[in-house]
Amino acid sequence: MEIPSLDEHAHAEALAQLDGLVKPVGALGRLEELAAWLCAVHGTVPPRPLDDVRVVVFAGDHGVSVSGAVSAYPRHLTAAMVRVFLAGESGVNVLAREVGAHVRVLDIAVDDPLDDVPDEVRSRKIRRGSGSIDVADAVTGDEAQRAFDAGVAAADAEIDDGADLLIPGDMGIGNTTIASALVAAVLGLPADDVVGTGTGVDDEGRARKVAVLERALTRRAMHGPMDTLASVGSACAAATAGFLVRAAARRVPVVLDGVFPCAAAVLAREIAPGAERWWVAGHRSTEPAQAFALKALGLDPILDLGLRLGEGSGAVQAVPLLRGARAVLSDMGRLADLG
Amino acid sequence: MEIPSLDEHAHAEALAQLDGLVKPVGALGRLEELAAWLCAVHGTVPPRPLDDVRVVVFAGDHGVSVSGAVSAYPRHLTAAMVRVFLAGESGVNVLAREVGAHVRVLDIAVDDPLDDVPDEVRSRKIRRGSGSIDVADAVTGDEAQRAFDAGVAAADAEIDDGADLLIPGDMGIGNTTIASALVAAVLGLPADDVVGTGTGVDDEGRARKVAVLERALTRRAMHGPMDTLASVGSACAAATAGFLVRAAARRVPVVLDGVFPCAAAVLAREIAPGAERWWVAGHRSTEPAQAFALKALGLDPILDLGLRLGEGSGAVQAVPLLRGARAVLSDMGRLADLG
Numbered sequence: 029m030e031i032p033s034l035d036e037h038a039h040a041e042a043l044a045q046l047d048g049l050v051k052p053v054g055a056l057g058r059l060e061e062l063a064a065w066l067c068a069v070h071g072t073v074p075p076r077p078l079d080d081v082r083v084v085v086f087a088g089d090h091g092v093s094v095s096g097a098v099s100a101y102p103r104h105l106t107a108a109m110v111r112v113f114l115a116g117e118s119g120v121n122v123l124a125r126e127v128g129a130h131v132r133v134l135d136i137a138v139d140d141p142l143d144d145v146p147d148e149v150r151s152r153k154i155r156r157g158s159g160s161i162d163v164a165d166a167v168t169g170d171e172a173q174r175a176f177d178a179g180v181a182a183a184d185a186e187i188d189d190g191a192d193l194l195i196p197g198d199m200g201i202g203n204t205t206i207a208s209a210l211v212a213a214v215l216g217l218p219a220d221d222v223v224g225t226g227t228g229v230d231d232e233g234r235a236r237k238v239a240v241l242e243r244a245l246t247r248r249a250m251h252g253p254m255d256t257l258a259s260v261g262s263a264c265a266a267a268t269a270g271f272l273v274r275a276a277a278r279r280v281p282v283v284l285d286g287v288f289p290c291a292a293a294v295l296a297r298e299i300a301p302g303a304e305r306w307w308v309a310g311h312r313s314t315e316p317a318q319a320f321a322l323k324a325l326g327l328d329p330i331l332d333l334g335l336r337l338g339e340g341s342g343a344v345q346a347v348p349l350l351r352g353a354r355a356v357l358s359d360m361g362r363l364a365d366l367g
Numbered sequence: 368m369e370i371p372s373l374d375e376h377a378h379a380e381a382l383a384q385l386d387g388l389v390k391p392v393g394a395l396g397r398l399e400e401l402a403a404w405l406c407a408v409h410g411t412v413p414p415r416p417l418d419d420v421r422v423v424v425f426a427g428d429h430g431v432s433v434s435g436a437v438s439a440y441p442r443h444l445t446a447a448m449v450r451v452f453l454a455g456e457s458g459v460n461v462l463a464r465e466v467g468a469h470v471r472v473l474d475i476a477v478d479d480p481l482d483d484v485p486d487e488v489r490s491r492k493i494r495r496g497s498g499s500i501d502v503a504d505a506v507t508g509d510e511a512q513r514a515f516d517a518g519v520a521a522a523d524a525e526i527d528d529g530a531d532l533l534i535p536g537d538m539g540i541g542n543t544t545i546a547s548a549l550v551a552a553v554l555g556l557p558a559d560d561v562v563g564t565g566t567g568v569d570d571e572g573r574a575r576k577v578a579v580l581e582r583a584l585t586r587r588a589m590h591g592p593m594d595t596l597a598s599v600g601s602a603c604a605a606a607t608a609g610f611l612v613r614a615a616a617r618r619v620p621v622v623l624d625g626v627f628p629c630a631a632a633v634l635a636r637e638i639a640p641g642a643e644r645w646w647v648a649g650h651r652s653t654e655p656a657q658a659f660a661l662k663a664l665g666l667d668p669i670l671d672l673g674l675r676l677g678e679g680s681g682a683v684q685a686v687p688l689l690r691g692a693r694a695v696l697s698d699m700g701r702l703a704d705l706g
Contacts, residue, residue: 050451050457105705119389123691126691333669348465
């Protein structure tokens, strides 16, 4: 997929206009940077409103949750959480409502038939659970490509329906382990550097995660980003990468959330260099792998609230700040008009 | 004024309920802390909505802006900015509209008759400009008390009118110098430690600010917080302190903004110990005096966006996060209800 460039002219014009507003030069700090970025994304000064914001949560089980006992939570929770999303009672549902954002959950690889949920939730399902990365590939090469394409289609569906801003969310027991493995694989980092405590494991649990990662990363050679997604990733990671690449290709800005979407973003950038210019980081995770991923992507999170929930819950809270950044350029008075 | 205690029972009940929501324990980080604080403030679980949010901007000129040349901007800008506030085109006007907050500007000590603005804007005016603190007291003891009372009355007016949450804003050339002087005076810090670059002065400008502070802090002994406000403060600082104390006395939560309201908060806590429990810090300023003030108050800012505008512009952006914290307790599903 071809990734367009941002509009450098609009970016420069935004910076010039920001300097002429009724405030000291640079006094709105990060907001000015975000305002100029939105102008570069939209190719207009001021940028367009960000009214239609959509979170797409990619739900699935990750293989290591069985063999490695890496999570503080049992695997059947993933399916139960899909129903919580559909009831509108998850963390991201609640926080998205506060900012007027829409949330959709997609079953990509939940290890449950989920017969009771609407067909559209399961329409992009790749398989029941991804493989245990310490002993086998997470998915086949074909499944990785199909999952990536499912993410592309999910982005297309939201954009065709009018999305101004996209947020990929993640739900799945074991997902911080997968995210850490992907970051370590792409950036060539030791397992012990990238592994955190996830949903809240103890020192022994963390040691098990490190051991899982070491086995996964040395199990076989990986050849390029799609093969890495197949080997130590998951169907959800591939789908998230496809979603991110497609948003950039279609010039729709993205707010990244915690460690899982940021790990997928590192892979997405390998697949489509330059796509990262269309993304901002919404929230700093407590997971070390996210810090490595963000550094590689050249992104600095807007918020740092100590969240470690995933789901897109941190990213949605950055939406009012992006809207504020836009409003500054759109609505503030100019120094030249002062009496 | 008597400062009530927070409701410790509601706080404990909130923490217990948070642990039972559909998320790992503690996974919502800072939001959980804010949710529990709001419960302690309101004495109910969940807390009440924060629909009616009001910013009151205390506008005035600060004496040092004449004698010490401490600002990058001319003094007549304060009066011009009052008109920008009334036109709804200041930074905080624009950012407040994004979160549905109301902004009122009060002329406390602008060095201009402001004959053209509505009477209600000038109804609490104490004097035209505060004195130059390096050579004289900022205001008389009587003026400091009247300014404090004006802040009390301003809080009463908003609370009587239905405010759920208050934000004191500041506008005035020279105000970071005054804020630094107050923090240094109360906490016993050297001028060089607390002085920053304000609206954007260079090294020489900063050196002039340090010299002004050194003269101001050694000019005469100060006896208690009201005398400190009179000696090295300003009418606006005293008004802000009164506003903060009254909000706490009437159990209305406050979001503090940058260095000026935080400096006033340090004085307000001297006047009414315990009042600080009713406040949260909305935004980290780039001014070193704010960091000292926050440490003394035991507060940690919610946002850190590199803003240095004042006006309440950082604090209003924390409002959606407080609303999100409330919504989490109010609307998220419970683990016990999972299938």
